[in-house]
Amino acid sequence: MHTSNNPTAPVVTQGPLPASAKIYKSGKIHPDISVPMREISLHPTAGEPPVVVYDASGPYSDPKIAIAIERGLPRLRARWIEARGDVEAYAGRDVRPEDNGSVGAKHLTPEFPVRHRPLKGKNGKSVTQLSYARAGIVTPEMEFVAIRENLGRERLRNAVERDGEDFGADIPDFVTPEFVRDEVAKGRAIIPANINHPEAEPMIIGRNFLVKINANIGNSAVTSSMAEEVEKMVWATRWGADTVMDLSTGRNIHNIREWIIRNAPVPIGTVPLYQALEKVDGVAEDLSWEVYRDTLIEQAEQGVDYFTIHAGVRLHYVPLTVGRVTGIVSRGGSIMAKWCLHHHRESFLYEHFEEICDIMRAYDVSFSLGDGLRPGSIADANDRAQFAELETLGELTKIAWTKDCQVMIEGPGHVPMHKIKANMDKQLAICGEAPFYTLGPLTTDIAPGYDHITSGIGAAMIGWFGTAMLCYVTPKEHLGLPDRDDVKTGVITYKIAAHAADLAKGHPAAKIRDDALSRSRFEFRWEDQFNLSLDPETARAFHDQTLPKEAHKVAHFCSMCGPKFCSMRISQEIQTEAQKLGMAAMAEKYRSGGDLYMPVGREGQ
């Protein structure tokens, strides 16, 4: 499952998931696009077609594509970008020692072997998906995501039974490229797609599409290396991460990021402030607009697809956090608050917001407007500081939109269940329906070690209410940096939350996989049950802990109940008996008011 042609290149996980094949669909408007999906084959006894599922894993799960980490992934969007004729290649910014924390040669992560000249919009022209959408252009990216989102819906097109509560969203039966364009044009969805990250497969974030999840990776001053981070990125997408944020804060930050982006099949997000702080040796007061601006350009040229920018942490909000139980818990928020307070000045991010827009639109870097004042404890949920910042994010959204920039809004943190919906409702009202992107929320503070679960609860709920992308939380939250196992646990937990949300919203095709898995469960197709699950390896391993033999994979019972007590087996017998008795007809009779199955008398009453 691991491969490497080069001793310095990291080793990453490859190969298909069990019983899975990669399939590709081409476009109609843009016939050369090739949209990946995963097709899960079922046992012949199922008599059912394969189940097609969304696939974020990129070429790594396609055995036909040769992977070479030191060359990077195929640049699938390069032609589309070129064909628009609105970008120019240029020399780009030179890598400077401080970009890697001035690390000595001995500890320097090697540079990525291939250097591509960066592109930007000609003469500062906006090259964002938003500007194309507004101009009425359906880009290949838009058709790509339309096909990607439609998965399974084609078959249902004329038989859609909608069942859900979507709280005023506008989820179509079928996603057309035009619908995608329209949602992007309205600012209700974004396609994070830096023109310098052509390796990424387009995906869309918006309330009227499948709920997405983000996985955070990144080294810190204390631990972890480039090889680990590249593998974590690949690993996270293998299990379903739709985007990955590189939150590295240590040294080698530039070079590690380059390895990640060149090999990332999903959009990559960052918090540029972290690297800017490294450039001023970690002294928040020494930050300046110039250092920050330089970092934005550095990362935009590398291909980062979205930037978290904490421009809503304004000087006069800082006092609102003083009485909090946990103060400011966002790293970016605390850094900016410290800067504002020390200089007793308005945030340079707020003051230079339009210049930031001008940079971002020249590369199509999307905004993820940071929630620097999000609550870090149940006690601080929905407080004045949090919602004051949200008001500012609404104001900034409108400015970014006038600049043709794509925008999403970051939210939650720690919020008890009864205060979750207010967050979504306020965000929709204040931020003009720009997509919401929330961390959890964690619904209690008392379970460090299990915060994927405390937050999975809140994530499922806020996803149902309308959040477009859920930022995962791993079991290590509050305690340490996630390792590979933690990344997987976090991703699977958030895939559960996102899928539960899709079901509850009434996404027209979401239930296909549940139904297929449940049928396989009822029919004792154990292999199908494993293969259709979010984590086939774990499902199989748990089953095999007590019943390891191959014969048990066809057994009509499991170790939970044993054969005599298997309700599924008995229930099948009931169905067989019912067929003999023509029970379906009887049921019909009962439903239509016949008296065969009417209540009989009960003794002693």
Next chain:
Amino acid sequence: MHTSNNPTAPVVTQGPLPASAKIYKSGKIHPDISVPMREISLHPTAGEPPVVVYDASGPYSDPKIAIAIERGLPRLRARWIEARGDVEAYAGRDVRPEDNGSVGAKHLTPEFPVRHRPLKGKNGKSVTQLSYARAGIVTPEMEFVAIRENLGRERLRNAVERDGEDFGADIPDFVTPEFVRDEVAKGRAIIPANINHPEAEPMIIGRNFLVKINANIGNSAVTSSMAEEVEKMVWATRWGADTVMDLSTGRNIHNIREWIIRNAPVPIGTVPLYQALEKVDGVAEDLSWEVYRDTLIEQAEQGVDYFTIHAGVRLHYVPLTVGRVTGIVSRGGSIMAKWCLHHHRESFLYEHFEEICDIMRAYDVSFSLGDGLRPGSIADANDRAQFAELETLGELTKIAWTKDCQVMIEGPGHVPMHKIKANMDKQLAICGEAPFYTLGPLTTDIAPGYDHITSGIGAAMIGWFGTAMLCYVTPKEHLGLPDRDDVKTGVITYKIAAHAADLAKGHPAAKIRDDALSRSRFEFRWEDQFNLSLDPETARAFHDQTLPKEAHKVAHFCSMCGPKFCSMRISQEIQTEAQKLGMAAMAEKYRSGGDLYMPVGREGQ
């Protein structure tokens, strides 16, 4: 942590949790009652009193109490029961070979060494907590649970800030013994407390009390032994299980249950149908009222505190399940459906329901009216079969109440988020506010191996909506029997769900622990953060994976961000700086409309 004085006795986990001491509070009406709680000490720098938390673990966590599994726990309720003067001891039913599945001597689990003569109500008199409550009697059990539920509220009594949405529940600021009596009398809460299980510490299940959780244990024909099951019971209560259901279905079922009950500090529930089926060699058609009745008496004499009875699975409901994706998934439900269908007769449980009540009230065994037709897949949620059965459960509740029997109602299974609330609303309306006891619900079918999480989401929500007790689901659900680790994961997940529900309902003292933990987090009291968490061992282990040194337990950062990027540290610096600047006063000024911190102009706008 493990002890045994006897080679045949099982070894169980003992000893206090970290930084924890067992404390006891005595009663006012009944001065001899001694209500256990766990007191968690904080570091002296906290300057805070210890945090007192609910404690389901019984004597095992009290180092002052000598445990001898082969003698059983102290019989704390024996005097209270005797003092009421309404019970009589009698010879009781002899143990028969079929009670243990006619197992041979070689494989027979040894009998429990001490035999107590069973008690029952004199001349069939009702000895239920409901009958006392209706008679206006505040029993020691009622005062015990009042004190137990009040934990932490005494201090808040005059300073309660209620914050929550309770959907029409009636949670008092302070729980008096009279309030408990009244809730029991109304049937809105139950105290499962068989007079033959005097070892159990009383607890209450009702919408106006803390949300409780149940853990299932039990061997099956395929796997596991008595020693394992006793340890699983102790282990489950150590982490917070409020009741334990013994769902054993294999041989030795009588003897294993006796070991469990004699050592259980919490109420024990069973599904008597399972043992009845063993007595007829697993042939559902051979079941009869006589075999079932015998089993009820056998288990009532042993001290089982509540019985799941699937009396709502009526003959004419069976056809309603034929078109389902997963048919009938309740073991008890499928057995009864098969019996009904085979004999084409009404269920003997339904027909003999009043006789069942007469047996149960003579021992104070509570009803847990089983949801034999609960949905086993998203596709089957909230269907006709499920709600038809619920109607019957409502009818049976009223009959049980006329017989002075305590009743709770079982519910959910697999239900997508948008269909959860309807379950709670219907149950409240149909079953006269009898407590609801739900499995999960699982909010999607696609994650076997993670069904503690798919169901933890639904459990938190339905707990918020009003469910009184949540039946846990472990990671092994659908795949195999849970081992010790799975039991712990299931219990902790459900403690999270129950606590998140308490917070959202606005339970007046629930937030105390969250706030204490969050303050310790903000002040870098790592030890306090571990000790206050639901699972101190895991929290500590996760932290130590990257920062194992003792010095790091006082470090003002962790491995997630390292020192420069620690938002908590920066935020503390902000607070210090703010104090210097008199920032709190500034904040006040801002809030009251002063202009010092009014929005400043932004460049270029």
